[in-house]
Amino acid sequence: MATVTDESIKKEVNPMAPMTDVSTKREFNRGAWTAEEDRKLAEVIAIHGPKKWKTIAAKAGLNRCGKSCRLRWMNYLRPNIKRGNISDQEEDLILRLHKLLGNRWSLIAGRLPGRTDNEIKNYWNSHLSKKINQKEKQSGGSTREGSKPQHQRVVEKFNVEVREENNTSHGGEDSNISFDVDELFDFSNDLEWVSNFLELDGIM
DNA sequence: AACAACCTCAACCGCATCAGA
DNA sequence: GTCTGATGCGGTTGAGGTTGT
Structure with missing residues (x-):
């Protein structure tokens, strides 16, 4: 097999x-x-x-x-592993989740069925981090550190949730997605998306 | 064609956390 | 409560491939 x-x-x-x-x-x-x-x-x-x-x-x-x-x-x-060919949607999701969670690769991978933390980490390091650097250079300003405290809270909350998820459904191959991925792409910009995410999770 | 520089990604390492004795 | 082994995670390394000169 x-x-x-x-x-x-x-x-x-x-x-x-x-x-x-x-x-x-x-x-x-x-x-x-x-x-x-x-x-x-x-x-x-x-x-x-x-x-x-x-x-x-x-x-x-x-x-x-x-x-x-x-x-x-x-x-x-592992069965159901996807390799390579990270789609635009997946890339977008990685970017957004990274913005929220930072380098919590396993958490990010948990939201992308079939993807591994290692793959996402590599993809980030080789592709996305550069993209972001370029963007930041182009736009001049860095929004990177602006939301640190919030970011921390989100990560903590997220950790707890994932632990609870894992406890209830341990052994599940690919982590179940606790929010609709399609919804993630409804938001026109990151700030809006983040605040919506926070509200949905009751963090704010 | 040859070489150097750069890029990608599989694998390793060290540390943290968890679980059972 | 403590110890120990197992597991999970994030950072880092380095071989091999690709691109540029």
Whole structure:
């Protein structure tokens, strides 16, 4: 069931991995995952579920640490993962959520079904942060820090909500969206959207 | 064609938090 | 209440790819 990505196939050829036994301190494989490793990991997770990563790593016979297995599963092997091609809508949503939440990538990812925090973080760092910098340069003024206190409150409130959500529906693959995404795009500008968001959540 | 500079993104690391003993 | 191991998160790194000269 392992959806082996083009990337992983590519990297199977590339030997970045074997720093294995050379390093005296580390006993685990590091570096890029091979298609074979992906397959083994997916097999074991299909049987035992995505928990007890240390055990999974051992059962799969992977010379990887549990942490590495978890990351691989979360970012690549999980079902329903969307890769690449972030749509304009998604980009807009990321921008808006980042404005609200800051670098809370997992929270932002939770609102974008199929997207991972790592992907969003990378996308932000390589695309959006630049876009924003350019915009700010063009418009001269920076609105960045203007709403800090509010921003903090929003993040705190958001954290609590997400925790509660997770508690009630733990194990849900893709987090359920607690507000209508389409609504997000109804607002003509950010300020309006933010205040609407806050009102809806009863934060203000 | 060759090289350098830049970009992208998978993976790692360290720390924080949680859960169970 | 404390300790310990597991899990989750955000920041950072570096290999490989792409673009520019």
